[in-house]
Amino acid sequence: MRVSEMENYEYFTLKVTNTSTHSSGYKVQHIHVRDRFSRRRYMLERGVIRTSGNILTRYLHKRPHKRFDSRVNIARSFVYLSPAMKALYEYMPGGFVTYHAYDPDKKYIKNGRWLDPLARSFFRHASDGVGVRSRAYAMAWKVAARHSDASSVRWMSIACGVGQATFDAARLLPGDVEFFMIDLDKDALAAARTMAASYHIENDLLRTEHVNVISEIDRLTRYIKEYQPSVVDIMGLFEYLSQEDAALLLGTIYRNLPAGSTVVLTNMKPSHPHLAVHRHGMGWPGVIVREQEEVVAICELAKVPLERLTIVSPDDNVYAVYEVET
Secondary structure, three states: OOOOOOOOOOEEEEEEEEEOOOOOOOOOEEEOOOOOOOOHHHHHHHHHHHHHHHHHHHHHOOOOOOOOOOOOOOHHHEEEEEEEEHHHHHHHHHHHHHHHHOOOOOOEEOOOOOOHHHHHHHHHHHHHHHHHHHHHHHHHHHHHHHHHOOOOOEEEOOOOOOOHHHHHHHHHHOEEEEEEEOOHHHHHHHHHHHHHHHOOOHHHHHEEEOOOOOOOOOHHHHHHHHHHOOEEEEEOOHHOOOOHHHHHHHHHHHHOOOOOOOEEEEEEEEOOOOOHHHHOOOOOOOOOOOHHHHHHHHHHHHHOOOHHEEEEEEOOOOOEEEEOOO
């Protein structure tokens, strides 16, 4: 076991609370993260939202047959008390929703509707919002440590959404960063270009491509070989893929990357404290939760040497983050 001092970054702090190496060769790091919404000023608001999540979780656990679209569903009714949450439902799943988890202080959603205080509180403090941010901080921490001496980095983001987590993390790197953003949603790619401009990323440092990375895996392979990325993040896709498709994607990326590159991916965990609310209160579709052993099995199917794998587990228990080094 090795406990680190709290590490301070531009927009979060992080502490390693435990490190171990599995007999199969992969490393596991448990971390604690804090950001501006962890401050004392949010204590009451945070307590109200988390207590509400606990109450709704108990309600759903006592009614195991209750589903999101059940005629009477108090959990759904509570989550969607907020008019903004009702408006955001049409964008699930996707980066236009997680964008507000990354930055709950933004006051308007994609269709121009006001993000009311209840919705902002939900994104600040609900387990889903906290987990989305902590997985992004874990990615930023690993990439910044791995490429701390790089004079330039080529970053490919698969299922990039609006790109905020990628662009934030890239600010921690000392050198120039080029971006290759890939998504199945053309609107998300357009939003990523707008987001990049807000980060003062020049057009010649940004490329976007509309790709289905499973059905067009040969096209993705060609892009990887051409671009030779130093970093590939897959922050919002793995948990929507079958085991076979996830192994296909990871194996394709791993085999075609240059030495010294980093792949970072995430998968929601069954330990998510409000998983029932996520599924049957919020109605977020399609997520396949996986224990870390299941993702390790996918890595083995992808022919990734397990000694090249590090699992990062934030203590909010929503996501695990997986770093693969080439």
